[in-house]
Amino acid sequence: MSDPPIISIRDLRKIYRLGEVEVQALRGVDLDVQRGDFVSIVGPSGSGKSTLFNILGGLAPPTSGSIHIAGRDLLGMTDSERTELRKTSVGFVFQKYNLLPTLTARDNIEIARDIAGKDGPLDPSFTDVLKLLGIEGRLDHKPRALSGGEQQRVAIARAIVNHPAILLADEPTGNLDTENSTAVLGLLRGLNERLGQTILMITHNPEAAAYGHRIVRMRDGRIE
Amino acid sequence: MTNKLVVENLRHRPLRTLLIVGLISIQVTMVLTLVGLSSGILDDQARRARGVGADIMVRAPSSSIMSFSGSMQADIMQAVEKQRHVVAVTGVLTQGTSLFSYITGIDLAQFNKLSGGFHFLAGGPFQSPDDVMVDSYYASEHKLHVGDYLQTLNRSWRVRGIYEAGTLTRIVVQLDVLQDLTANNGKITMIYVKLDDSSRTDEVIAILRNKLKDYPIYSMEEYTSLFSVANVPMLKEFIWVVIGLGVLVGFLVVFLSTYTAVLERTREIGVLKALGASPGYVLNILLRETTLLALAGSVLGILLSYVTRLAISSLIPGTLIQAIVPSWWPIAAGIALVGALLGAIYPGLKAARQDAVEALSYE
Numbered sequence: 001m002s003d004p005p006i007i008s009i010r011d012l013r014k015i016y017r018l019g020e021v022e023v024q025a026l027r028g029v030d031l032d033v034q035r036g037d038f039v040s041i042v043g044p045s046g047s048g049k050s051t052l053f054n055i056l057g058g059l060a061p062p063t064s065g066s067i068h069i070a071g072r073d074l075l076g077m078t079d080s081e082r083t084e085l086r087k088t089s090v091g092f093v094f095q096k097y098n099l100l101p102t103l104t105a106r107d108n109i110e111i112a113r114d115i116a117g118k119d120g121p122l123d124p125s126f127t128d129v130l131k132l133l134g135i136e137g138r139l140d141h142k143p144r145a146l147s148g149g150e151q152q153r154v155a156i157a158r159a160i161v162n163h164p165a166i167l168l169a170d171e172p173t174g175n176l177d178t179e180n181s182t183a184v185l186g187l188l189r190g191l192n193e194r195l196g197q198t199i200l201m202i203t204h205n206p207e208a209a210a211y212g213h214r215i216v217r218m219r220d221g222r223i224e
Numbered sequence: 225m226t227n228k229l230v231v232e233n234l235r236h237r238p239l240r241t242l243l244i245v246g247l248i249s250i251q252v253t254m255v256l257t258l259v260g261l262s263s264g265i266l267d268d269q270a271r272r273a274r275g276v277g278a279d280i281m282v283r284a285p286s287s288s289i290m291s292f293s294g295s296m297q298a299d300i301m302q303a304v305e306k307q308r309h310v311v312a313v314t315g316v317l318t319q320g321t322s323l324f325s326y327i328t329g330i331d332l333a334q335f336n337k338l339s340g341g342f343h344f345l346a347g348g349p350f351q352s353p354d355d356v357m358v359d360s361y362y363a364s365e366h367k368l369h370v371g372d373y374l375q376t377l378n379r380s381w382r383v384r385g386i387y388e389a390g391t392l393t394r395i396v397v398q399l400d401v402l403q404d405l406t407a408n409n410g411k412i413t414m415i416y417v418k419l420d421d422s423s424r425t426d427e428v429i430a431i432l433r434n435k436l437k438d439y440p441i442y443s444m445e446e447y448t449s450l451f452s453v454a455n456v457p458m459l460k461e462f463i464w465v466v467i468g469l470g471v472l473v474g475f476l477v478v479f480l481s482t483y484t485a486v487l488e489r490t491r492e493i494g495v496l497k498a499l500g501a502s503p504g505y506v507l508n509i510l511l512r513e514t515t516l517l518a519l520a521g522s523v524l525g526i527l528l529s530y531v532t533r534l535a536i537s538s539l540i541p542g543t544l545i546q547a548i549v550p551s552w553w554p555i556a557a558g559i560a561l562v563g564a565l566l567g568a569i570y571p572g573l574k575a576a577r578q579d580a581v582e583a584l585s586y587e
Binding site for chain 2: 080084086092101111113119
């Protein structure tokens with residue numbers, strides 16, 4: 001018997017209002033993701049990828065349907081329950097890296113631990129992750145002194161430092177050149193293979209999508 | 225870690241941080257200077273009253289403690305002189321020349337007998353009706369030397385002596401001259417009394433009060449203890465107004481700066497929220513920043529109050545005296561902190577309630 005999926009989505013709908021207009025961003029999405037999967041979500045602009053990303057990450061509430069992450073039901077969660085979900089179960093990697101500009105790379109990673117209520121030095125095993133990401137020598141620099149590729153690696157380290165159930169990456173290579181894109185995608189796959197990290201990656205780029213075990217295509221708020 | 229973020233955020237915009245600290249410090253200095261001036265002037269008046277060397281003071285009926293108002297007939301002194309244990313009595317007439325300036329007329333022989341005389345730093349006692357003696361503060365403020373002339377009460381006076389500050393008012397002239405000049409012939413403002421034994425002060429006061437029923441009579445100790453902010457008409461109210469302004473300035477400065485900081489950091493606030501920061505966590509960062517700014521502003525404000533004291537003591541030592549009042553440091557800092565925290569609450573709550581998705585897409 002196989003393990004229950006780490007993400008289980010049934011008939012997920014999201015409607016939001018733009019002024020007087022109701023927008024159906026998700027129109028009944030069904031998706032299961034197994035623990036340790038690396039799933040690429042592709043689709044044109046307006047297909048609902050970002051809405052799905054925001055709901056999975058606990059950044060926005062769903063309208064109806066069912067959505068479970070690691071056994072937790074996201075429908076009907078309060079704001080503070082979604083905050084707790086982001087703190088403990090989800091890690092984010094954004095297109096624009098989104099590091100805090102005033103903190104060093106190390107502090108950017110440590111603030112994620114601080115928010116999660118963990119203090120003390122980094123886990124020694126995490127040092128290996130930093131080596132894998134190739135940023136162990138760049139930790140005392142602020143984001144402005146780091147290249148885009150380095151910033152994205154720091155963002156990846158920050159996203160996984162609290163051992164989230166899922167890592168959500170939104171166009172992680174969107175701002176990177178080919179070389180850095182390849183490196184970052186290779187690292188994501190490395191994390192998936194070595195650490196068993198479950199990853200959902202949104203991308204426009206078919207080459208990037210090919211790094212996942214599975215490609216999910218979205219169009220008009222549904223999975224094709 | 226939160227503290228590190230707070231400090232780094234403040235360091236990230238050094239000019240803005242300095243401006244806020246500077247603005248907060250001004251209101252702290254404003255409060256401390258006002259309190260310091262009140263306290264300095266009152267302490268100086270008390271010190272000069274004590275400096276006369278009397279044990280008892282008799283004031284004119286219906287005079288007020290904090291001013292030299294009211295006058296009485298000089299012959300009251302005779303009743304006082306006859307009292308047992310009284311060894312010296314002198315009546316003085318004090319007149320205001322401007323807001324913080326007074327001139328005193330004394331009978332030099334009587335005054336010397338009571339106080340032991342002036343300690344002259346230059347020159348000596350007056351000899352002719354046009355002579356004045358000034359204290360060292362007044363001489364320094366007005367750059368006066370023995371032989372120079374000064375204008376007051378619509379006439380010219382020659383400086384005959386400069387005495388060490390710490391007794392009477394800043395300018396002293398002959399009693400009868402001042403009485404003539406101010407149409408107070410035969411009148412005095414107060415009587416200083418010296419006893420053969422200071423421990424009998426209360427006993428003598430009781431007898432004098434019985435004899436001179438309407439006259440306020442104090443021991444010098446009691447009299448000088450009345451020199452407090454609470455006893456100066458309207459001063460307390462004025463200090464409250466300045467404190468209110470201080471809170472308002474702190475509020476506005478921090479409100480504006482935190483508001484712009486929150487707008488500028490919208491995206492970072494979104495990132496913190498994505499990482500799982502609760503609204504309380506975000507608010508906490510902003511309130512800590514505000515507290516740090518208010519404390520830094522308070523420290524700078526305290527240091528600046530030494531600068532205002534230096535400026536006042538170099539420029540107008542004879543007119544105003546500013547004391548440093550450390551007991552007001554925490555109060556002034558508290559005022560700054562309250563104003564600043566009030567100013568941070570609205571923008572802080574706005575940041576705390578920020579929608580994470582919108583914040584993350586903020587350009």
